[in-house]
Amino acid sequence: MARVVVDVMLKPEILDPQGQAVQRALPRLGFEGIADVRQGKRFELEVEGPVDDAALARIHEMAETFLANTVIEDFTVRVDS
Amino acid sequence: MARVVVDVMLKPEILDPQGQAVQRALPRLGFEGIADVRQGKRFELEVEGPVDDAALARIHEMAETFLANTVIEDFTVRVDS
Amino acid sequence: MTARVGVITFPGTLDDRDTQRAVRIAGLEPVPLWHRDKDLKQVDAVVLPGGFSYGDYLRAGAISRFSPVMESVIDQAKAGMPVLGICNGFQVLTETHLLPGAMLRNNHLHFICRDQKLRVENAQTAWTADYEAGQEISVPLKNIDGRYVADERTLDELEAEGRVAFRYLDGNPNGSLRDIAGITNAAGNVVGLMPHPEHAVEPLIGTGRTDGLGFFTSLLKKLVNA
Amino acid sequence: MSLDTVKHAAETPDTAQPWAELGLKQDEYERIRAILGRRPTGAELAMYSVMWSEHCSYKSSKVHLRQFGEKAPENDALLVGIGENAGVVDVGQGYAVTFKVESHNHPSYIEPYQGAATGVGGIVRDILAMGARPVAVMDPLRFGAADHPDTKRVLPGVVAGIGGYGNCLGLPNIGGEVVFDSCYQGNPLVNALCVGVMKHEDIHLAKASGAGNKVILYGARTGGDGIGGVSVLASETFDSTGPAKRPAVQVGDPFQEKLLIECTLELFREHLVEGIQDLGGAGLSCATSELASAGSGGMRVELDRVPLRDATLSPEEILMSESQERMCAIVEPGKVARFLEICEKWDVIATVIGEVTDGERLEIFWHGEQIVDVPPRTVAHEGPVYERPYARPDWQDALQADDAAKLPRPQTPEELRAQVLKVIASPNQASKSWVTDQYDRFVQGNTVLAQPEDSGMVRIDEETDLGVAVATDGNGRYAKLDPYAGAQLALAESYRNVAATGARPLAISNCLNFGSPEDPAVMWQFAEATRGLADGCLELGTPVTGGNVSLYNQTGDTAIHPTPVVAVLGVIDDVNRRTPMAFREEGQLLYLLGDTREELGGSAWSQVVHDHLGGLPPKVDLARERLLAEILISASRDGMIDAAHDLSDGGLIQAVTESCLRGGKGARLVLPDGTDPFVQLFSESAGRAVVSVPRSEELRFTDMCEARGLPAVRIGVVDGDSVDVQGQFSLPLEELREAHEATIPALLA
Numbered sequence A, B: 001m002a003r004v005v006v007d008v009m010l011k012p013e014i015l016d017p018q019g020q021a022v023q024r025a026l027p028r029l030g031f032e033g034i035a036d037v038r039q040g041k042r043f044e045l046e047v048e049g050p051v052d053d054a055a056l057a058r059i060h061e062m063a064e065t066f067l068a069n070t071v072i073e074d075f076t077v078r079v080d081s
Numbered sequence C: 001m002t003a004r005v006g007v008i009t010f011p012g013t014l015d016d017r018d019t020q021r022a023v024r025i026a027g028l029e030p031v032p033l034w035h036r037d038k039d040l041k042q043v044d045a046v047v048l049p050g051g052f053s054y055g056d057y058l059r060a061g062a063i064s065r066f067s068p069v070m071e072s073v074i075d076q077a078k079a080g081m082p083v084l085g086i087c088n089g090f091q092v093l094t095e096t097h098l099l100p101g102a103m104l105r106n107n108h109l110h111f112i113c114r115d116q117k118l119r120v121e122n123a124q125t126a127w128t129a130d131y132e133a134g135q136e137i138s139v140p141l142k143n144i145d146g147r148y149v150a151d152e153r154t155l156d157e158l159e160a161e162g163r164v165a166f167r168y169l170d171g172n173p174n175g176s177l178r179d180i181a182g183i184t185n186a187a188g189n190v191v192g193l194m195p196h197p198e199h200a201v202e203p204l205i206g207t208g209r210t211d212g213l214g215f216f217t218s219l220l221k222k223l224v225n226a
Numbered sequence D: 001m002s003l004d005t006v007k008h009a010a011e012t013p014d015t016a017q018p019w020a021e022l023g024l025k026q027d028e029y030e031r032i033r034a035i036l037g038r039r040p041t042g043a044e045l046a047m048y049s050v051m052w053s054e055h056c057s058y059k060s061s062k063v064h065l066r067q068f069g070e071k072a073p074e075n076d077a078l079l080v081g082i083g084e085n086a087g088v089v090d091v092g093q094g095y096a097v098t099f100k101v102e103s104h105n106h107p108s109y110i111e112p113y114q115g116a117a118t119g120v121g122g123i124v125r126d127i128l129a130m131g132a133r134p135v136a137v138m139d140p141l142r143f144g145a146a147d148h149p150d151t152k153r154v155l156p157g158v159v160a161g162i163g164g165y166g167n168c169l170g171l172p173n174i175g176g177e178v179v180f181d182s183c184y185q186g187n188p189l190v191n192a193l194c195v196g197v198m199k200h201e202d203i204h205l206a207k208a209s210g211a212g213n214k215v216i217l218y219g220a221r222t223g224g225d226g227i228g229g230v231s232v233l234a235s236e237t238f239d240s241t242g243p244a245k246r247p248a249v250q251v252g253d254p255f256q257e258k259l260l261i262e263c264t265l266e267l268f269r270e271h272l273v274e275g276i277q278d279l280g281g282a283g284l285s286c287a288t289s290e291l292a293s294a295g296s297g298g299m300r301v302e303l304d305r306v307p308l309r310d311a312t313l314s315p316e317e318i319l320m321s322e323s324q325e326r327m328c329a330i331v332e333p334g335k336v337a338r339f340l341e342i343c344e345k346w347d348v349i350a351t352v353i354g355e356v357t358d359g360e361r362l363e364i365f366w367h368g369e370q371i372v373d374v375p376p377r378t379v380a381h382e383g384p385v386y387e388r389p390y391a392r393p394d395w396q397d398a399l400q401a402d403d404a405a406k407l408p409r410p411q412t413p414e415e416l417r418a419q420v421l422k423v424i425a426s427p428n429q430a431s432k433s434w435v436t437d438q439y440d441r442f443v444q445g446n447t448v449l450a451q452p453e454d455s456g457m458v459r460i461d462e463e464t465d466l467g468v469a470v471a472t473d474g475n476g477r478y479a480k481l482d483p484y485a486g487a488q489l490a491l492a493e494s495y496r497n498v499a500a501t502g503a504r505p506l507a508i509s510n511c512l513n514f515g516s517p518e519d520p521a522v523m524w525q526f527a528e529a530t531r532g533l534a535d536g537c538l539e540l541g542t543p544v545t546g547g548n549v550s551l552y553n554q555t556g557d558t559a560i561h562p563t564p565v566v567a568v569l570g571v572i573d574d575v576n577r578r579t580p581m582a583f584r585e586e587g588q589l590l591y592l593l594g595d596t597r598e599e600l601g602g603s604a605w606s607q608v609v610h611d612h613l614g615g616l617p618p619k620v621d622l623a624r625e626r627l628l629a630e631i632l633i634s635a636s637r638d639g640m641i642d643a644a645h646d647l648s649d650g651g652l653i654q655a656v657t658e659s660c661l662r663g664g665k666g667a668r669l670v671l672p673d674g675t676d677p678f679v680q681l682f683s684e685s686a687g688r689a690v691v692s693v694p695r696s697e698e699l700r701f702t703d704m705c706e707a708r709g710l711p712a713v714r715i716g717v718v719d720g721d722s723v724d725v726q727g728q729f730s731l732p733l734e735e736l737r738e739a740h741e742a743t744i745p746a747l748l749a
């Protein structure tokens, strides 16, 4: 079975308090030199059958209508190697 | 500045209620053929300075001690191209 | 004859029975509606109550939006039926795009439960006619995904058209843009807000205030006196 | 893979078995062999080892817990006593209430969010299994030092987990405790309480009877949760590559649990359930053996029918899995179809996995081959019982001799003022709203009182306004000084808290958090605490309905303070008559009820100002507690008081400050002539409360106190916007509020 990964991140202009909270905590934990942190979601889909263009198109549609809310989020779809 | 991505996923043997909820919803939305869905977190870190082995080792440690809870989660670190 | 108000139960809905009680206290007849049924049982209005439908997994309201009952609600809302989304219900309404914008995790990242002061900015919707414009009310707020966001253009449009229905007072509890607590569609029949009017309808319970009753009495007047 | 069947076990008596790795003692293993007349199969060994563990069998505590039954007060209200998933109390008008406290201490240290979340999930299923709709939760919590870095990891995670799970279930959180003490550094205590309501006729029990009735497992699929320990078995019995890694922690799915609640209540409504048991610790091993043991016949289970999340699980692992959000029901054959239909409606997976037999054995099969054949009682109810040795520790005398009365006291009014502020702002005495604001207290629309009130109160009947109140309390410092008195003080405080809101205390539940029972000093603390609690309940007339014991809370040789947590349930006929804690009306008179002695041992003052723990805890007088409670209840019923707040840690000044802040009104205090203001303000004498009396009721109220013999002194009046102690100091409310409310956010932000 093939794995397709959909990454969903908040659009750059939207405030990401989760990422900020991580970033703020880092120096306290002794980790310096991280200028910015953004936190998003990663979906791993196990796809039955071949992952051809048609399948990817369907997954793209699924991401656009369901996995991401495109009012606030961007997404990428890729086949995991 | 270079971007390093840390993906954090629940270990395979750990219950993933979020992924399950997504998977169960898919057929209702007309998306068939997805055998399994796992949902995890994706962190995008903007790193100041060179992303050499030392930097990656530090980020690995950060992921291990902070970004992931290794009791229930696995993680991967990679430089974004 | 009184009006019939449908109260939808999705899997994971929590405030359905509370909403039914509030509807009853206001003198309306609550009608339970089930997410799997397209049939709205000839109700005159619908409330989408609070809770964690589908656990709020994925995004709050994202999965419920696709339930059969919502197909009918969307059709009816577009035809002018009064629809109120409270908290999770508001989130569902934004996911369906009946209302613009989206709801994100609170800026402080915590669930917050408190008595919240609001200003009623628009007292002409189906659900706010019993208030005065500018009136200040206090009702409970309780959520973790309550931060309202939309792009600047949408926000300006909402402001210009008087569609910001409620604004937070005495401190923005979650980072919502422009202190927006609730909005309405252009027609004024679809209203969504994060705070919980249905938890402020009895003097003894909760915060001890009844400021939320006006939502339901507004509807009663609209439907019965229409 | 070879299966260790019953037949195979009988044929291979000499096969070595990993009983020690599974935590069994040699004699326990021998006993299992004697019971079975052969060596156990791997599956049987798994079941016995987990069911005979301390956690499931109460083997160290049982001999002491018996007192709760033996000394139980005569009480008609008790409908179901200790032994079931939770006790049930009659609260009148045909209603019954069930409640219980549980601990999830160790898992919450390893994985704070999930540990605490699954703790809530577990106790809610216990309440549901009794036939009740869960209506509220509470969470008594204890953490290490407030400023310790690890507390920043554990506390926010625990609170988020309790909120994340409880909020998602739609259960109002109406109270609890947050206590800091370095003794809990490596052993935080995460106790959780749930209250449920039903009609008398809806009470359900965990037993399997009626041969031919079906055994239905429903809820989540079974995965490898919480079975880290049994993997040793799989590796012993199964293929050489060894078992997959199994997680030791469980992950909760509150959404699934919410569906389980609604689904189960609908099953009850249609009378489809003969017997029911939730799956908690020890999973299916526990549920099947307890159901069969309590029932009249035997049980036969086809284990391979259990729906799995992980197809590689061995039968032993399936039996021991602690996957959450599962229930097991006994259903008449004719009702199975309807049962499954309702489960389908709620998207809950349900599977017939076996049936009740007319035999006497619990028999479990794996793809047709028998892997378990045991008398269920020997697994579930006739486990080992230890008479652990106990002895008063040699340091106890020295600890008690180290009297707090010797500590230096404030010499000037300014010093007294500064110490008051310091105590009010200390982590244990400070406002906990940073925590409680993360919990939904409004959901269900029946919350009459919630934190920070003395007890949580919910309405249970909308027509008649019948309600119940619950409070939880515990004070490990008192219990360390004297475990017998400490347990009684926890009981007394909780009882007082319930009465302060106007409810009549009816019954208790408890969670006994202690160190290792293998240490005779700890065992002595346990014996003393249980004896104190049993004697106290007898005297107060409040039976123990159930509870939980959590042992081995220690790091190396150092045990936590003995920490008995007591939850008292009370009933109030009309919630409109409840008494809140806030001083709201200027001019009302403040009365202090009870006697104030010089009692500073274990006090908040001794901890905050001197970091001292020594001496004796406050004196216990349960007859006085009863009298105080009667006065508080009568005063509420007859409308004689507008506010009441019990006095406990921090003493009078703490209570007055809290009531003033809550109502946004100040108070002028005039302490009785000839008394030491320091003692008056900080002593923690038990059996006291402060009440706010409308002037029009003063005479009636004082007459009542006098007639019944309860000391009541007028100590001041609600007035202004500061707390003013005449002749001593004045503290503006704003300064007090800042001190009280800033501490916890500053520590955790």
Ligand SMILES: Nc1ncnc2c1ncn2[C@@H]1O[C@H](COP(=O)(O)OP(=O)(O)O)[C@@H](O)[C@H]1O
Residues within 6 Å of the ligand: D138, D139, D140, D141, D173, D174, D175, D176, D177, D178, D432, D435, D436, D450, D451, D452, D453, D454, D455, D456, D472, D473, D497, D648, D649
């Ligand atoms: N973890 C918690 N969850 C819910 N309520 C809490 C919690 N901790 C404290 N509270 C509430 O805060 C209030 C004050 O707590 P505490 O000082 O321990 O009360 P008391 O002194 O009466 O025992 C009580 O109403 C209690 O129920």
Ligand SMILES: [Mg+2]
Residues within 6 Å of the ligand: D453, D454, D497, D646, D648
């Ligand atoms: Mg109290």
